Amino acid sequence: MQRPNVLLLFTDMQRHDTVGALGNGTIRTPALDRLCREGTAFTQAYTPSPVCVSARCGLHYGLWPIKKGCVTNTPFPSCDGTTVQARLTKAGYRTHGIGKMHFAQDRELNGFQSRETQEEIVRDPRDDDYLQHLFAEGYDHITDPHGARGETYYIPQLAQMPARLHPSQWIGDRTLRFLDGEKGKSDPFFLMVSFIHPHPPFAVPAPWHKLYRAGHMGLPYLPAEREHHLTWQNHVQNRYKWRDRGFDLNLLRCIRAYYYACISFVDFQIGRILDTLAANGQLDNTVIVFTSDHGEYLGDYGCFGKRSMHDASCRIPMIARHPGTFAAGARCDTPASLIDVAPTFLQAAGTGLDGLDGVALGDLAAGRSNRQAVFSQHGRGDIGEYAICTKAWKYFWSAADQQAFLYDKTRDPLEHERCGDRPFWNKDADRLRGDLIAWMK
Numbered sequence: 001m002q003r004p005n006v007l008l009l010f011t012d013m014q015r016h017d018t019v020g021a022l023g024n025g026t027i028r029t030p031a032l033d034r035l036c037r038e039g040t041a042f043t044q045a046y047t048p049s050p051v052c053v054s055a056r057c058g059l060h061y062g063l064w065p066i067k068k069g070c071v072t073n074t075p076f077p078s079c080d081g082t083t084v085q086a087r088l089t090k091a092g093y094r095t096h097g098i099g100k101m102h103f104a105q106d107r108e109l110n111g112f113q114s115r116e117t118q119e120e121i122v123r124d125p126r127d128d129d130y131l132q133h134l135f136a137e138g139y140d141h142i143t144d145p146h147g148a149r150g151e152t153y154y155i156p157q158l159a160q161m162p163a164r165l166h167p168s169q170w171i172g173d174r175t176l177r178f179l180d181g182e183k184g185k186s187d188p189f190f191l192m193v194s195f196i197h198p199h200p201p202f203a204v205p206a207p208w209h210k211l212y213r214a215g216h217m218g219l220p221y222l223p224a225e226r227e228h229h230l231t232w233q234n235h236v237q238n239r240y241k242w243r244d245r246g247f248d249l250n251l252l253r254c255i256r257a258y259y260y261a262c263i264s265f266v267d268f269q270i271g272r273i274l275d276t277l278a279a280n281g282q283l284d285n286t287v288i289v290f291t292s293d294h295g296e297y298l299g300d301y302g303c304f305g306k307r308s309m310h311d312a313s314c315r316i317p318m319i320a321r322h323p324g325t326f327a328a329g330a331r332c333d334t335p336a337s338l339i340d341v342a343p344t345f346l347q348a349a350g351t352g353l354d355g356l357d358g359v360a361l362g363d364l365a366a367g368r369s370n371r372q373a374v375f376s377q378h379g380r381g382d383i384g385e386y387a388i389c390t391k392a393w394k395y396f397w398s399a400a401d402q403q404a405f406l407y408d409k410t411r412d413p414l415e416h417e418r419c420g421d422r423p424f425w426n427k428d429a430d431r432l433r434g435d436l437i438a439w440m441k
Contacts, residue, residue, distance in 0.1 A: 004322065005182075005286040006088065006190040006345045007277075009270055010059075011263070012052065012100060012199040013306065014292035016045070016315040018263050026217065027260050031271035032319065035290055038328050039321030040365050045336040046374050046389050047294040050306045050314040053077075054378070055293040055338060056103045060084055060110070062342030062356035064375065071377050071384070076103055079110045082355075084342035086111025088190045091351045096178055099171045099194035112192075116174050118167055120146055120196055130170050137165055147201025151242050154304055156202050156209075156258035163205035168197050168262075172269030176276050183280045190345065193273065195266045198296070202258035208265045212257035220252055220299030221312075223416050229301050229310070232400035233378070233385060237305035252299045259298060287322040287348045289341055289361070307378050309387040309396040309405070310415055314376050318361075320344065325362045332365045335389055337374040340364065375439050388436040395432035404429060 021033035048058035118130035339358035387396035
């Protein structure tokens with residue numbers, strides 16, 4: 001029996017509620033909508049850690065990140081040969097990574113046979129394939145190819161290069177080149193396609209910056225008692241991201257417009273990738289998973305960034321497509337996690353799943369798992385945040401605040417009311433707290 005190809009489509013900092021087919025009536029995501037029609041959407045998917053490096057650690061190893069000692073953005077976890085790509089390489093797959101990995105320094109492969117690099121911050125331009133391409137096209141004067149950071153981190157920006165040379169377009173172009181090169185080969189491939197967008201700065205190319213206009217965008221979620229929902233981490237992020245000096249509602253709308261445009265431009269690349277797979281006769285023999293490392297507050301509760309446990313930050317989009325494994329047009333509300341991606345791919349390749357914490361997404365969708373909850377952690381010690389998420393509840397503890405946050409997801413999906421300090425919910429809070437402590441131990 002022919003083993004399927006494996007394709008991971010990965011974005012950075014994309015919220016769970018930014019897919020048209022899953023209920024967002026403003027954003028335009030025809031390629032992701034197609035994946036929803038032809039595959040299964042996991043509507044209660046969460047990151048194991050709401051920050052880039054530790055989230056990706058969970059993704060690549062199929063383990064809770066704490067088991068690798070990785071719960072923040074530094075340091076990078078050590079490469080020990082047990083990543084999903086390393087296992088697939090040993091199983092005879094042609095393994096290749098394109099774009100942002102953010103799990104290793106410079107040219108480290110971490111189990112891939114080859115990589116084409118594009119990182120946010122590069123110590124030496126000679127170590128970045130995208131920058132070498134951009135400079136060769138006559139744009140060697142550009143110092144901020146992914147947008148200017150610092151004080152302008154959350155100021156919408158027009159990209160400094162045309163769409164044909166934009167970082168997201170380069171990812172799409174290199175992916176199509178790889179897929180065409182694999183056409184007709186007998187060995188299956190594993191390809192990770194990793195976009196930096198919609199991570200800020202929101203530097204989108206013309207004319208995509210006009211796809212959404214500020215006046216047509218909704219406002220962030222700003223409940224009247226929003227301060228009651230904030231953690232120490234939220235305040236810290238707002239301060240160092242230059243977003244703690246009040247609100248300009250028109251600017252917030254413009255920020256959202258550019259964030260959506262970044263996603264739509266990535267979606268355009270995903271559409272090209274799906275079309276190429278179909279043209280090459282590879283689409284239905286490829287296990288495809290689309291997801292992101294974590295979300296983005298984007299002004300909700302008056303906050304920006306990630307690193308905390310509200311849905312805006314820790315809940316992610318996740319869609320899987322493979323005929324015979326994932327039902328077309330289906331929705332699965334069993335809690336899912338990035339740690340489930342590795343076992344999904346290894347199961348498709350027919351390799352063992354020993355030692356992994358994740359559950360194959362096909363088993364979740366088919367009801368073959370008794371999972372009741374997933375977990376998330378950022379930091380440790382006196383500034384750590386720890387969360388447990390079930391279908392009905394989310395409970396998290398902020399050590400810096402010495403406070404519990406409990407949300408009834410069925411009755412209050414927008415996380416408007418904190419239940420943890422109300423006597424009526426004491427039993428639920430105690431049960432979830434006990435389950436979270438047991439997991440931590």
